[in-house]
Amino acid sequence: MNDLLGEVRPKNSLVGNNPAYEAAPGSDVEMGEVGLSAPAATERGQAMRAFFSNVESIKNDMAEIRALQREVLAMHEKSKTIVKSKDMERHREDMQDVVNQISMLANKVKHKVEMQDKDNERAKTIKGQGKGSANERTRTTITAGLKKKLKELMGEFSEMRNRIQEEYREVVERRVYTVTGKHVPEEEIDKMIDNGEAETIFQKAIMEQGRGRVLDTLAEIQERHRAIKELEQSLLELHQIFLDMAVLVEAQGEMLDNIEKQVHRSVDYVSTGTNFLSSAKKIQHKTRKLMICCACIILIIVIIIILAYVKPWELHNNKKRQLLLLL
Numbered sequence: 001m002n003d004l005l006g007e008v009r010p011k012n013s014l015v016g017n018n019p020a021y022e023a024a025p026g027s028d029v030e031m032g033e034v035g036l037s038a039p040a041a042t043e044r045g046q047a048m049r050a051f052f053s054n055v056e057s058i059k060n061d062m063a064e065i066r067a068l069q070r071e072v073l074a075m076h077e078k079s080k081t082i083v084k085s086k087d088m089e090r091h092r093e094d095m096q097d098v099v100n101q102i103s104m105l106a107n108k109v110k111h112k113v114e115m116q117d118k119d120n121e122r123a124k125t126i127k128g129q130g131k132g133s134a135n136e137r138t139r140t141t142i143t144a145g146l147k148k149k150l151k152e153l154m155g156e157f158s159e160m161r162n163r164i165q166e167e168y169r170e171v172v173e174r175r176v177y178t179v180t181g182k183h184v185p186e187e188e189i190d191k192m193i194d195n196g197e198a199e200t201i202f203q204k205a206i207m208e209q210g211r212g213r214v215l216d217t218l219a220e221i222q223e224r225h226r227a228i229k230e231l232e233q234s235l236l237e238l239h240q241i242f243l244d245m246a247v248l249v250e251a252q253g254e255m256l257d258n259i260e261k262q263v264h265r266s267v268d269y270v271s272t273g274t275n276f277l278s279s280a281k282k283i284q285h286k287t288r289k290l291m292i293c294c295a296c297i298i299l300i301i302v303i304i305i306i307l308a309y310v311k312p313w314e315l316h317n318n319k320k321r322q323l324l325l326l327l
Helices: 038-079 085-123 134-180 186-195 199-209 211-310 312-326
Strands: none
Touching (some): 085 134, 085 211
16 A cells, blocks of 8 residues: 555556456456446446546646656755846746646646546446445545545645745845845844835945945845745645645545555454464364374274284184194
8 A cells, every 4th residue: 555556557457457357258256246248348448447547647747746846946946046136037937837837737637536536436337346346446546545645745835835935034034144244133034025125124235335236136135025926826826726636635535544454454364364374284283193193092992902802812722722632
């Protein structure tokens, strides 16, 4: 259960290599469904192929989202070194384009997961895929695994948003210190972060250093403020998409946890059963040796009884006497 999705591949999974999805006489042994008709087997095979195809598509979209997420973080790191407002403006637009791509992909994934749930319900009406069947359990487990991965992805984006906000504050503090030469109270930094205005903080620096350099820094801070606000808004919208999906995730979260518990419990049962089998073999071996010993003892006793009853030595002596008398 470490990775419920890692081994899902249409060409290497149940679809394609398993005759149950191809051959007409397929059956579900666990459910006692033997000798399905050709149309039923074909419909079941097509449904499973469509399922695995959709799973693969969702996985690819999630991988692309993660790649774009790494790109956003890399662009955020690059933004820390930008000191010109025009460069910051171009960088802000590029960063926003990447976040927009993530939002589009997230909406696609949400739609596909919703459709997957509906398809899973429809599949239960197909013969051989009803509730409790092997195919139904496969669908439920893999879908729950997908949703668990989505939940992890939500957490990653939430952490990224918090990280960007914290590091933005640090960048602003450094910029202010570079221009003013002193540490500004946290209240002033918070005010600057909230509204992007910093004239009051830079008034003394403007008088001492001239307006040119200070205003360039101020323009860069304001542009950075617009960038972070746009990014934050986009990430909030993205977070809302993930929250909508969270409803789907939680719906099967307990089911997935229960499946994992059952797997661990099954492992414990198998381990216990193996120990019992080992002990049983040892007992069987000892019992066999004991039975052989008992059989030998009984055989010896029987021989002794027979000898005591027949007394062959007396017969031998009688024959010798008779022979002597004849002589």
